């Protein structure tokens with residue numbers, strides 16, 4: 001049986017802790033705020049993020065990261081990508097030696113332009129084969145109520161990926177393994193930016209043809225950048241690429257799509273941020289990191305560029321649409 005510490009009790013950390021527990025793993029969930037840990041312990045619910053979901057009786061919760069990490073063979077990192085470095089720096093002295101470190105975050109760090117597995121390796125000082133990532137069409141709320149989905153666990157060490165797969169397989173959650181860490185991470189980070197663009201189109205009142213075009217051309221630019229960074233093209237046709245892109249761009253449950261929709265209806269960035277109630281729309285920061293990464297590798301990412309200009313340079317959404325449609329025509 002896997003002994004797992006899940007660090008981060010937001011929507012996805014709480015849901016994934018439930019998945020692991022339902023799969024038979026021994027799980028301790030760490031919450032930043034003591035009152036959240038206390039509520040999970042005393043009511044079996046996370047009132048902040050999933051108030052109506054009953055968590056498994058065996059799931060433990062604490063706000064003391066040492067207690068969560070004690071004896072763990074697997075450490076799940078479930079905090080937003082821009083705060084992963086600082087959070088992990090506070091936990092690193094207490095990480096059990098040899099434990100697998102699994103990142104759930106979907107983003108690229110601003111300034112360093114590092115993927116989450118790179119941040120984890122650097123801060124924890126562990127080899128690449130000790131770090132894994134999980135990415136796929138995984139809207140937390142649907143999974144929390146037991147709706148079926150699949151995902152990808154990527155690690156350069158196949159045996160570690162298989163151990164993680166066994167630790168979280170349930171009747172409603174089906175993980176596949178992959179050794180293409182770069183591809184899975186780029187798929188997860190990139191789809192949040194493309195979902196912002198889809199949301200903007202929906203907010204402007206545009207229909208299915210437009211969103212299908214954004215999804216398809218969005219996949220093309222994310223894959224182009226991923227391959228330039230060493231990813232395998234076929235990963236982008238899988239769950240961590242197309243799968244997650246379709247789920248996020250189509251679902252009103254997606255925070256990134258919802259954020260984009262508000263911008264498309266004319267809200268300012270600050271207004272959209274306020275409406276998100278502190279929940280993270282990773283694409284808002286990742287668009288800037290991906291754009292810089294693409295420039296460094298001389299890869300064209302026009303949709304990501306447009307999202308960055310709307311979010312951070314004050315460009316109107318209508319101008320972004322005009323610019324994208326005004327680009328020179330070319331073969332597919």
Ligand SMILES: NC(=O)c1ccc[n+]([C@@H]2O[C@H](COP(=O)([O-])OP(=O)(O)OC[C@H]3O[C@@H](n4cnc5c(N)ncnc54)[C@H](O)[C@@H]3O)[C@@H](O)[C@H]2O)c1
Nearest residue numbers: 009010011012013032079083104105106138139140279280
């Ligand atoms: N929610 C989903 O459906 C989902 C699914 C798959 C992947 N993800 C990814 O998982 C990661 C975490 O997402 P989430 O949905 O759990 O986020 P969330 O906003 O619901 O929760 C974030 C958690 O991190 C904690 N945290 C610790 N330090 C923080 C800091 N400095 N700033 C903000 N929060 C901090 C918060 O207290 C909270 O427990 C993101 O990268 C997200 O893209 C989310």
Ligand SMILES: O=P(O)(O)OC[C@H](O)CO
Nearest residue numbers: 136137138139254255256
């Ligand atoms: O709610 P979002 O937009 O952060 O997306 C959640 C998941 O990443 C979907 O797979």
